[in-house]
Amino acid sequence: MNADLPIDFAALLAKSPNPYVLIDRDLTIVWMNDAYLAATGRRREDILGQGMFQAFPSDPASESHRSLESSFSRVLRTGEVDELALIRYDIANPSGEMDTRFWSATHTPVHDDAGTVRYILQHTVDVTELHGLRRLRDEAGVFERAGAIQARNLDLAEERDRFRAYFEQAPGFVAVLAGSRHVFLMANAAYHRLVGGREIIGKSVLDALPEVADQGFVGILDKVRAERKTYLGERAEVLLRTEGSEELSSRFLNFAYQPIMGNGQVEAILVQGHDVTEEVAAEEAQKLLINELNHRVKNTLAIVQGLAAQSFRKLENGNEALHAFDARLKALAAAHSLLTERNWEPAQLADTVRSAVEATVGTDISRFTLSGPDMTLTPQTGVSLAMVLHELSTNAIKYGALSVDDGQVTVDWTTEAEQDACVLTIDWRESGGPRVAQPTRRGFGTRLIERGLSAEGENKVTLDFHPDGLQCHFVMRIEGRSR
Structure with a gap:
C-alpha cells in the first residue's frame, strides 16, 4: 500500500458501520455518521446544530442524564477518554413514544493545536438486545457486575474530584513527595505560588528546587524518611527563587514533614504549612x-x-x-519595662503583681504570700495596678508590716467571669506590724490607691485601717476580658 496515499478520515468515519457523533464544548452536535442516525432513528437535519440534551431530552434529575453529563464533564476537565460501560438512556421512537434503550459509550477528546479539548467524539453502541438477555445470564451476572463496577467507578471518580478540589483550595501549601529522591506527586496552588509557579510535578526536590539543597531541607527529608518521624519547622527561613527571576527571596515558613506509611515503609512524605513571612x-x-x-x-x-x-x-x-x-x-x-519585654502585649496578672511588689521591697518579697488564678491584663490596667501596688508596698515599708522584722503581707485575688467582662477582686492584708490608727489626713498615696484604677472599668476600692494591719480590698470589672 502506498504510504503517501491521502486518506480522508472523515469519509472513513462517515462510512463506518459503528455509530459516531461529534459534539463541541457546548455539547452541540456538529457531525454524525449514517450508522449513528440509523441507531438513533433520527434524520441529520433534525439534530444537526442542536444540543445533545435537546436532540435527546431526558429528566435532568434522572440517573441517565447525570451519568451522561458527568462523563462529558470529565472529558472536558481532564482531556482524557471516558467510558460508560452501560447506561440506560431512553429515546423517542418515530411515533413519539419513549423506548427503553441501553447503550455502551466511549467519549474521546479531540484536541486543538494548543492542547485544549475542542470536540468530543462519541462512539455509542445500542446494547438493548444484549441487556434483554440478562435473565438468561443471571448466573454469570454480566450486566449486574458491569453496572456495579460502573457505579463504583463513578463514585470513585467523584470522590477523587472532590479530594482534588479540597486539596487545591487548602489555605496552606501542601505537597506529596514520593521515593528516596522525594519526587513531587502532588502540589496544590498555594505550593506552586510559593515556589514561583515552577513546573515541579514529576521532578525531585533537588531538580525542581535546587536552591534548597544547600539550605539543609533535603537532608531533613532524608531524616524523616529514615527515622519515620514527623519534623516540625517553625518560622524557618527559606531562600526561594521568585517567578521569572534567578534572584532568591527570603520567606519564613511554619511547616511539617509527615511520613506516609504503607506496608511498614515510608511510601511518601506529606508537606504542609503556611507562609508567615x-x-x-x-x-x-x-x-x-x-x-x-x-x-x-x-x-x-x-x-x-x-x-x-x-x-x-x-x-x-x-x-x-x-x-x-x-x-x-x-x-x-x-x-x-515589664510591658516592653512582652512587646506591649497583655501581661499576666501574677507577673504584674510580683514585679511591682519586688521592684519596691526587693529581698523582702520573701515576706509576701501571693496567690490567685492567672489572667491577662491590658497594658493600661497593668501600669495602673503596678502603681497602686507600689504605693501599698511603700506604705508597708514606712509605717506598716514591713517596718518591723516579723511583719507579713498577703496578697490574693479571685476572678469571676461575667458576660463580656471579668470581675477581678484583690485583697491586700498586712499582719505582724505596728498597730494601725485611722489617719488624720489623706495624702497623695492614699488618693492614688483609691483612684489609680478608676480609668479601668467599674472599680471599687475600700481601705480598712484595721488595728492589726492595713487591709485594702478593691474590685475591678474589666470589660471584654476573661480568665
Whole structure:
C-alpha cells in the first residue's frame, strides 16, 4: 500500500458501520455518521446544530442524564477518554413514544493545536438486545457486575474530584513527595505560588528546587524518611527563587514533614504549612516601634526626674518629697519595662503583681504570700495596678508590716467571669506590724490607691485601717476580658 496515499478520515468515519457523533464544548452536535442516525432513528437535519440534551431530552434529575453529563464533564476537565460501560438512556421512537434503550459509550477528546479539548467524539453502541438477555445470564451476572463496577467507578471518580478540589483550595501549601529522591506527586496552588509557579510535578526536590539543597531541607527529608518521624519547622527561613527571576527571596515558613506509611515503609512524605513571612515582618516592625517607644519613655522619665530634682531642691523637706516622687517614677518605669519585654502585649496578672511588689521591697518579697488564678491584663490596667501596688508596698515599708522584722503581707485575688467582662477582686492584708490608727489626713498615696484604677472599668476600692494591719480590698470589672 502506498504510504503517501491521502486518506480522508472523515469519509472513513462517515462510512463506518459503528455509530459516531461529534459534539463541541457546548455539547452541540456538529457531525454524525449514517450508522449513528440509523441507531438513533433520527434524520441529520433534525439534530444537526442542536444540543445533545435537546436532540435527546431526558429528566435532568434522572440517573441517565447525570451519568451522561458527568462523563462529558470529565472529558472536558481532564482531556482524557471516558467510558460508560452501560447506561440506560431512553429515546423517542418515530411515533413519539419513549423506548427503553441501553447503550455502551466511549467519549474521546479531540484536541486543538494548543492542547485544549475542542470536540468530543462519541462512539455509542445500542446494547438493548444484549441487556434483554440478562435473565438468561443471571448466573454469570454480566450486566449486574458491569453496572456495579460502573457505579463504583463513578463514585470513585467523584470522590477523587472532590479530594482534588479540597486539596487545591487548602489555605496552606501542601505537597506529596514520593521515593528516596522525594519526587513531587502532588502540589496544590498555594505550593506552586510559593515556589514561583515552577513546573515541579514529576521532578525531585533537588531538580525542581535546587536552591534548597544547600539550605539543609533535603537532608531533613532524608531524616524523616529514615527515622519515620514527623519534623516540625517553625518560622524557618527559606531562600526561594521568585517567578521569572534567578534572584532568591527570603520567606519564613511554619511547616511539617509527615511520613506516609504503607506496608511498614515510608511510601511518601506529606508537606504542609503556611507562609508567615508577612507576620514575621510585622512583628519585627512592631519590635522596632516598641523599642523606640521605650527609649522615648525612658528619656521622658529622665527629664521629669531632672526637673523634679531642681524643683524640690528649693522646697522645705524637699529631699523627702523628691525621694517619694523618684520612687514613683521608678515604679512606673518598672511597669513599662515589664510591658516592653512582652512587646506591649497583655501581661499576666501574677507577673504584674510580683514585679511591682519586688521592684519596691526587693529581698523582702520573701515576706509576701501571693496567690490567685492567672489572667491577662491590658497594658493600661497593668501600669495602673503596678502603681497602686507600689504605693501599698511603700506604705508597708514606712509605717506598716514591713517596718518591723516579723511583719507579713498577703496578697490574693479571685476572678469571676461575667458576660463580656471579668470581675477581678484583690485583697491586700498586712499582719505582724505596728498597730494601725485611722489617719488624720489623706495624702497623695492614699488618693492614688483609691483612684489609680478608676480609668479601668467599674472599680471599687475600700481601705480598712484595721488595728492589726492595713487591709485594702478593691474590685475591678474589666470589660471584654476573661480568665
